[in-house]
Amino acid sequence: MTITISIDCMGGDHGPSVTVPAAVSFLKSVSNAELILVGRSEIIQAELHKLKAESLSGISIVNATEVVTMDDPIEVALRRKKDSSMRVAINMVKEGRAQACVSAGNTGALMAVSRYLLKTLPGVDRPAICTILPNQKDGPTYMLDLGANVDCEPQHLHQFALMGSALVSAVEGKPRPTVGLLNIGEEDIKGNDLVKRTAELLRADHQRGVLNFYGNVEGNDIFEGTTDIVVCDGFVGNVVLKASEGVGRFVKNALTAEFKRNPVNMLGALIARGAIRAFSRRMNPSRYNGASLLGLRGLVFKSHGGENAFGFEWAIRRAYDAAHHDVLSRISRSIAELMPASESTPHVAVPAQGIPSEHKTA
Amino acid sequence: MTITISIDCMGGDHGPSVTVPAAVSFLKSVSNAELILVGRSEIIQAELHKLKAESLSGISIVNATEVVTMDDPIEVALRRKKDSSMRVAINMVKEGRAQACVSAGNTGALMAVSRYLLKTLPGVDRPAICTILPNQKDGPTYMLDLGANVDCEPQHLHQFALMGSALVSAVEGKPRPTVGLLNIGEEDIKGNDLVKRTAELLRADHQRGVLNFYGNVEGNDIFEGTTDIVVCDGFVGNVVLKASEGVGRFVKNALTAEFKRNPVNMLGALIARGAIRAFSRRMNPSRYNGASLLGLRGLVFKSHGGENAFGFEWAIRRAYDAAHHDVLSRISRSIAELMPASESTPHVAVPAQGIPSEHKTA
Incomplete structure (x- = not known):
């Protein structure tokens, strides 16, 4: 077709x-x-x-x-x-x-x-923006919302979870992708009011077998690939995404500066240019470009x-x-x-x- | 003394x-x-x-x-x-x-x-957790709150701004450190209800000359060193901090893996070990350890x-x-x-x- x-x-x-x-x-x-x-x-x-x-x-x-x-x-x-x-x-x-x-x-x-x-x-109150981020398991982590909805209610995050799950299941061919709820700790008692109430909805879906809810995840889990999907409100998602890009640029610039500091370092970088190129390719944010409006x-x-x-x-x-x-x-x-x-x-x-x-x- | x-x-x-x-x-x-x-x-x-x-x-x-x-x-x-x-x-x-x-x-x-x-x-309703993060200007960015307060009102973020400003002014010897409010865009119309109402309080302080309020900053500004202090609620701060640490680890592991991939890369890394050591030293999160309960x-x-x-x-x-x-x-x-x-x-x-x-x- x-x-x-x-x-x-x-x-x-x-x-x-x-x-x-x-x-x-x-x-x-x-x-x-x-x-x-x-x-x-x-x-x-x-x-x-x-x-x-x-x-x-x-x-x-x-x-x-x-x-x-x-x-x-x-x-x-x-x-x-x-x-x-x-x-x-x-x-x-x-x-x-x-x-x-x-x-x-x-x-x-x-x-x-x-x-x-x-x-x-x-059934969808508000569309969400969903993008992929690289993770340590060499797969993509899907994250939403990234800024379309800055003041969310639990039912919005609930819908984001369902939409993200359907997207990943289709594109990645995973029948039951895992969904994590972005929080400040793994325990159920952690978090603000929004995530606690959202977790109840997601747990209920998990029990009914319609969503593979992993539970709470933390900021680092996005890049560890703990779950296929990470759900959060658009304010948090946008700030986390931009902060992560900021760290990436900071690290890249710091590394480049060190390799250029003296001729010995430059020689080493020249010899290991294959490694540096492969690393740059993997870290290149352009490879993760293209967010969907779900x-x-x-x-x-x-x-x-x-x-x-x-x-x-x-x-x-x-x-x-x-x-x-x-x-x-x-x-x-x-x-x-x-x-x-x-x-x-x-x-x-x-x-x-x-x-x-x-x-x-x- | x-x-x-x-x-x-x-x-x-x-x-x-x-x-x-x-x-x-x-x-x-x-x-x-x-x-x-x-x-x-x-x-x-x-x-x-x-x-x-x-x-x-x-x-x-x-x-x-x-x-x-x-x-x-x-x-x-x-x-x-x-x-x-x-x-x-x-x-x-x-x-x-x-x-x-x-x-x-x-x-x-x-x-x-x-x-x-x-x-x-x-005058302080709630203590906050404040830490420093490295930035591209080779200085520290002070960020608070990092998780002590997950459901905040504008007056709490306002107090965080004042406390952070007093801390930086004392420790860094900057008489008028700049304060940025973490948001999803620079414009005043951007953001959720909490940051919009907080911005009004910070702008009023700026006009009275008691706080050097820069305005809204985005996630990437933390690591660009746009302002001396970045203020946010504890939920956002905690998630951003952990996500940033996650990116750091991810990048470090990816780089290490590439340098170890073959003998040529290993030789290059050996020659440029000074660069890699200096880079690792600068990126070492232990150097930024020690958060204050303000x-x-x-x-x-x-x-x-x-x-x-x-x-x-x-x-x-x-x-x-x-x-x-x-x-x-x-x-x-x-x-x-x-x-x-x-x-x-x-x-x-x-x-x-x-x-x-x-x-x-x-």
């Missing part, structure tokens, strides 16, 4: 100079994919021309006259720029012309426009705004994998199957087509 | 085999310090004997028959083990026989016993439970520095000066001598 993905070519810090080469490189590596490049067609054409890829099979261009900038308030993206590349690309998913959309545009706008156009899945009636993937073509191609790859593994219907089924049983928990009604206020969207 | 520090020698995973060598090593490096070693005197004597340090000047032993274990519930530490080394060591601070106390015992028990014996400073009427420092003697010695050093720079009266003055002006903000009355319930103490 051919998977069609719409690409918001104008989003991100670099726009078409990154998104178009990534799309071309991706298409060369995958046979059953089609990419719809959305944006200012003359600019996209020029980029394709540079790459001698005008006639590459599987590529088409859809013109969109406007661009959502990284600083545009959500309201501008939603109400004013109705012909933005972001909106047109998401709309293709809504109309069934694409199975997934990828954008490096600003997160708040992407979430708001996606939610406005696609609506949330039945809980919508369509697949939307978000690339970091500052990513290079290598990183953006990873985001396309994740979108492709999710579509290929039919993540959307798996999540819908998961949530639908569970909803009757868990409807006894109080659900906050969030209008699916409502415009999220700023404080709900990072 | 001689600084006297009481050491809970029995605390931590390793007890006297770590704490006593650390104390001896510290005393050899500092001339105007006295250490009171608290715990089972025959065991401490035996450790001193091994180190040929029985007659080292500046050391004295105070016998305490009980030990608070790492698993002891707070209630046991508070109500049952009244002759524990932890409690006797803290009591020396209360009685003015020591200017500071250091323990590697379990955090919840240490905070509860300290709070029970020493009480909080006037907001009490006495100085108490907490070492990681699993630290070695090198790390425990750093915790003693931090306690010594804090006492030497008269951190306690500086914090009292800071809080006292500010209280009349900030009393318009609603304060939650927390009984100073109350036993903190588990969910308040990590």
Whole structure:
């Protein structure tokens, strides 16, 4: 089956100079994919021309006259720029012309426009942002939410756990992936009010056999790979993600500085360059680029705004994998199957087509 | 002036085999310090004997028959083990026989016993745990709270900011250290309800010239050294700290694995061993060991439970520095000066001598 993905070519810090080469490189590596490049067609054409890829099979261009900038308030993206590349690309998913959309545009706008156009899945109050992080077991740890929801109730974290579980089960082929609840200790008595009440819901699901709830996990467990999925509210997730990236950069810079300190160290680094390259490759955050906006009636993937073509191609790859593994219907089924049983928990009604206020969207 | 520090020698995973060598090593490096070693005197004597340090000047032993274990519930530490080394060591601070106390015992028990014996400073609702983290500017970033308070109100974060500022101003000799509020974006509209309301209090203090409030900072700013102090609630702080330690270990293991992969890499690592050693030294978490329990009427420092003697010695050093720079009266003055002006903000009355319930103490 051919998977069609719409690409918001104008989003991100670099726009078409990154998104178009990534799309071309991706298409060369995958046979059953089609990419719809959305944006200012003359600019996209020029980029394709540079790459001698005008006639590459599987590529088409859809013109969109406007661009959502990284600083545009959500309201501008939603109400004013109705012909933005972001909106047109998401709309293709809504109309069934694409199975997934990828954008490096600003997160708040992407979430708001996606939610406005696609609506949330039945049983989902709030979509969440989910990404993967590397762990010591050489596998990915899936973590959500990463900033879409900064003030959460237990039922939101509960839904994140179900959605994350359905995603991992589909993409990683694990029938019963483990779910950890991010906390400050392993014991049940630890944590704030939110996680304690969430743990009750997750334990109940575990007992019913619908979720493989491991229990509480701590910050270090994310990188130890203790569980397949780590669930937290968007405030905590966003801060942890950025702090981890900060540690990564700090370590890399410190190591580089030491290797450059004197000729002996430089010689050692030259001889061990294979090790350093392999290490850098494994630590390269671009390899983990591509967060999914889960809980919508369509697949939307978000690339970091500052990513290079290598990183953006990873985001396309994740979108492709999710579509290929039919993540959307798996999540819908998961949530639908569970909803009757868990409807006894109080659900906050969030209008699916409502415009999220700023404080709900990072 | 001689600084006297009481050491809970029995605390931590390793007890006297770590704490006593650390104390001896510290005393050899500092001339105007006295250490009171608290715990089972025959065991401490035996450790001193091994180190040929029985007659080292500046050391004295105070016998305490009980030990608070790492698993002891707070209630046991508070109500049952009244002759524990932890409690006797803290009591020396209360009685003015020591200017500071250091323990590697379990955090919840240490905070509860300290709070029970020493009480909080006037104007402080809740003590906080503050530690330093390394940053790219080669300086320390002070971060609080790290787990003492998992459900915070804005006035608590406000007090953390004032206490952190007084600490850094005293210990680092910076008259106006910068304070950042940990958030998911720099803009004022970002964040959850707690940080938005806290920002209002901090901005008001900034305008009155009593606090150098930088504004919001993100996770990565901790390690970039954007501000001298980063303030957050104890849940977020604890998770971020442990996640950062997790990234550090992950990176270290990945690098080691690559250097050991083949003889060429091993040769390079051998030649560049100076670089690798310097890097490991800088990244060694033991160098940043020693968190202060701020907001009490006495100085108490907490070492990681699993630290070695090198790390425990750093915790003693931090306690010594804090006492030497008269951190306690500086914090009292800071809080006292500010209280009349900030009393318009609603304060939650927390009984100073109350036993903190588990969910308040990590």
